[in-house]
Amino acid sequence: MPALMRKCILVLFVLTIAFSTMIFSSSQSSEFAIYLDETVDFTHDPLDPVYLSIADGNVVFRIKVKSNLNLESVYLIVGNTEILMKPQLYLINSTIWYGAIHYTGVNFTYYFKAILRNRTVIWVYSDRTNKEFYFDGVDRYPQIYWVRSRVGYEIFPDRFYNGNPGNDYYALIYDNLLYNNVTKGTPILSNWTDPPYLPHHCCNQYFGGDIHGIIMKLDYLKELGVGLIYLTPVFLCGSTHCYDTYDYYQIHPRLGTLEDLHILLEEADKRGIKVIFDFVPDHVGLGFWAFQDVYINGPSSRYWHWFTIYKWPLTPGNASHYRCWWNIGSMPQLNTTNPEVKEYLINVVLHWLELGFSGVRIDTPLDLLNSLEFFKELREAIKLKFPKAYIIGEIWEQRPEWVNKGPFDSLMNYALGSILVNYVNGKISDASLRLSEYYANYSVAIAGMGFNIISSHDTDRALTMVGGGRLFPKPNPSKESVERLKLLSTLQYTQPGIPVVFQGDERGIPGVRTHPWEEHRYPIQWDQLNEEVFEHYKKLGWLKNHLKPLHSSIIKILNASGAILAYTRGYNDEVMVIANNWLEPAVFELPQDLATVEWLILYTSSGREPVITDREVVVPPLTAIVLLNKEYEQSAFTEMPATEIPTTSPISTPISTPTSPTETPITPPPTSTLIPTTFTQIETEVADITGRWLLLAATLIIVVLSALIAFTAMKKK
Numbered sequence: 001m002p003a004l005m006r007k008c009i010l011v012l013f014v015l016t017i018a019f020s021t022m023i024f025s026s027s028q029s030s031e032f033a034i035y036l037d038e039t040v041d042f043t044h045d046p047l048d049p050v051y052l053s054i055a056d057g058n059v060v061f062r063i064k065v066k067s068n069l070n071l072e073s074v075y076l077i078v079g080n081t082e083i084l085m086k087p088q089l090y091l092i093n094s095t096i097w098y099g100a101i102h103y104t105g106v107n108f109t110y111y112f113k114a115i116l117r118n119r120t121v122i123w124v125y126s127d128r129t130n131k132e133f134y135f136d137g138v139d140r141y142p143q144i145y146w147v148r149s150r151v152g153y154e155i156f157p158d159r160f161y162n163g164n165p166g167n168d169y170y171a172l173i174y175d176n177l178l179y180n181n182v183t184k185g186t187p188i189l190s191n192w193t194d195p196p197y198l199p200h201h202c203c204n205q206y207f208g209g210d211i212h213g214i215i216m217k218l219d220y221l222k223e224l225g226v227g228l229i230y231l232t233p234v235f236l237c238g239s240t241h242c243y244d245t246y247d248y249y250q251i252h253p254r255l256g257t258l259e260d261l262h263i264l265l266e267e268a269d270k271r272g273i274k275v276i277f278d279f280v281p282d283h284v285g286l287g288f289w290a291f292q293d294v295y296i297n298g299p300s301s302r303y304w305h306w307f308t309i310y311k312w313p314l315t316p317g318n319a320s321h322y323r324c325w326w327n328i329g330s331m332p333q334l335n336t337t338n339p340e341v342k343e344y345l346i347n348v349v350l351h352w353l354e355l356g357f358s359g360v361r362i363d364t365p366l367d368l369l370n371s372l373e374f375f376k377e378l379r380e381a382i383k384l385k386f387p388k389a390y391i392i393g394e395i396w397e398q399r400p401e402w403v404n405k406g407p408f409d410s411l412m413n414y415a416l417g418s419i420l421v422n423y424v425n426g427k428i429s430d431a432s433l434r435l436s437e438y439y440a441n442y443s444v445a446i447a448g449m450g451f452n453i454i455s456s457h458d459t460d461r462a463l464t465m466v467g468g469g470r471l472f473p474k475p476n477p478s479k480e481s482v483e484r485l486k487l488l489s490t491l492q493y494t495q496p497g498i499p500v501v502f503q504g505d506e507r508g509i510p511g512v513r514t515h516p517w518e519e520h521r522y523p524i525q526w527d528q529l530n531e532e533v534f535e536h537y538k539k540l541g542w543l544k545n546h547l548k549p550l551h552s553s554i555i556k557i558l559n560a561s562g563a564i565l566a567y568t569r570g571y572n573d574e575v576m577v578i579a580n581n582w583l584e585p586a587v588f589e590l591p592q593d594l595a596t597v598e599w600l601i602l603y604t605s606s607g608r609e610p611v612i613t614d615r616e617v618v619v620p621p622l623t624a625i626v627l628l629n630k631e632y633e634q635s636a637f638t639e640m641p642a643t644e645i646p647t648t649s650p651i652s653t654p655i656s657t658p659t660s661p662t663e664t665p666i667t668p669p670p671t672s673t674l675i676p677t678t679f680t681q682i683e684t685e686v687a688d689i690t691g692r693w694l695l696l697a698a699t700l701i702i703v704v705l706s707a708l709i710a711f712t713a714m715k716k717k
């Protein structure tokens with residue numbers, strides 16, 4: 001062998017050794033940093049409540065990751081602590097992961113570590129300058145804890161219960177038909193069992209229900225587990241629905257007196273029930289004193305600028321003479337850009353909160369002339385004096401910009417309800433995706449305060465939505481529609497937030513909303529009851545009140561499609577809900593981490609038992625099942641029933657004490673979710689070593705090839 005060649009081989013050998021040493025000494029080969037201002041693969045923003053919010057006394061972090069990255073795990077890193085995050089929501093091209101730590105009010109920095117399936121480690125930082133993300137420790141949009149464990153119930157007083165027939169006749173004295181010079185007619189006072197009279201049934205046929213009637217039914221509501229009454233308007237007005245206020249400071253005498261209201265609030269409080277009132281800031285009724293002043297005095301009225309008057313003298317009821325709500329002449333719109341009007345309305349809300357209401361539902365907020373500005377001011381005024389007051393805006397669509405950073409604590413979540421209804425009716429096969437998209441829009445804190453209403457005085461009744469038919473001439477809901485109602489309500493009661501039931505839905509009453517028939521508003525006939533439906537709602541009420549994971553703000557949607565909708569509740573997946581909307585059994589394959597769990601059956605909406613193995617759950621037709629991880633058997637309930645864990649009938653035994661939902665934050669995630677650093681270090685090393693062996697092999701191949709080339713060249717020489 002020539003000397004030159006020997007030298008060449010020696011050099012190559014030395015180079016190989018040096019390079020291999022370099023590879024093995026390098027710690028950067030399968031790890032790299034990524035900065036969120038330079039990538040679209042990861043999304044996180046400490047200032048956006050969708051990604052960081054304080055819920056249940058925890059700081060809840062979320063990070064959105066593109067699915068094509070093929071992640072194996074994500075860790076949130078705060079100081080020396082690594083917290084394993086969980087996939088919460090599966091979107092079309094990305095997954096949202098969440099992790100939580102106990103909220104202490106202290107500021108800190110943090111970053112993320114993502115591990116890909118090919119073992120690459122990505123350190124996820126804010127930007128190159130600051131590297132770590134910063135949380136200043138301030139809870140800007142505090143969650144109202146009392147909301148989360150309750151069941152809500154909407155009461156439309158005229159049609160609920162007549163506790164005092166002596167005040168019925170006041171309805172006729174104030175009715176708007178008497179003030180309206182365009183729409184003529186005479187209001188009607190009916191007996192409770194009279195049929196609807198057209199066209200007055202909607203708005204001018206009175207049945208005499210009142211506040212005293214609600215007081216008499218408080219124990220009934222308690223039996224249902226109700227902890228919040230949403231009371232539609234009770235102030236002086238000109239219709240059965242009362243969304244045409246005459247006097248914001250006076251209780252309508254047909255509904256009772258101020259004293260009655262005091263008693264209602266006191267008696268409700270004794271039973272652990274809170275009450276919120278309905279507030280209509282956009283428009284008033286024709287009998288509103290300021291509008292009457294303008295009608296009489298014209299431009300010289302001191303209230304002229306409280307309205308937008310197009311023509312004077314004006315004709316009450318003529319929508320072309322003044323600005324109205326949706327061009328309806330009986331509802332003159334207030335000029336809420338006038339500071340005097342604004343101040344007046346804000347004081348109205350403060351007045352009633354002062355009196356003992358726990359919150360306010362706001363009618364048609366989007367219709368106000370200066371909507372966002374008005375409600376920001378209203379929120380500030382409310383929260384300054386009543387930080388725990390619950391503010392709900394009547395917005396039907398998904399409009400996260402109205403809640404994540406205020407001004408409302410919740411919308412009326414019909415948008416969530418319609419996903420559930422469509423799923424239950426089998427109209428969609430991607431309910432998991434739609435629910436994921438829904439929850440991805442809202443901060444975890446807002447989800448936990450959700451006012452989750454499906455049916456109301458403005459919609460068909462819940463039973464009718466799922467095929468239960470009409471109330472008149474005779475209700476005859478099919479067995480299948482009842483099963484679907486039970487499936488629907490089980491899903492409604494197991495979402496984060498507060499399920500809100502429209503009066504009578506718990507009794508299995510159908511009713512279509514068709515104007516002016518409006519049979520869904522027909523008075524509750526208390527001698528008629530679907531016991532199966534009623535017992536079901538009572539059980540759901542018990543579970544919602546007592547099962548702590550249902551009080552958390554966390555829902556984790558599981559990957560499923562077709563007949564199955566499945567999710568877990570609680571920071572440790574303590575509760576799992578699986579639903580099947582088919583008419584035959586359907587199989588849900590359990591995700592790996594949930595397959596090893598021993599599940600207790602807490603409730604099945606149809607009464608048909610599922611079959612659970614360590615791999616899958618066979619869900620009976622038209623059924624939602626509520627399961628509890630056995631590990632939490634003792635700790636998951638606020639109060640144990642006197643018998644065993646309620647596998648069959650959670651409320652078969654009387655509950656001794658009233659449900660007083662806790663005001664204190666629920667338990668933060670236990671330390672078991674904190675992953676020891678050594679574990680992840682080992683994982684990283686394994687990843688690194690595998691990568692380096694591959695590199696070494698590649699190097700050796702290059703060396704051998706180089707040697708062959710050199711040898712051939714020498715030979716030619």
Ligand SMILES: [Ca+2]
Binds near residue numbers: 162167208209210254
């Ligand atoms: Ca009455």
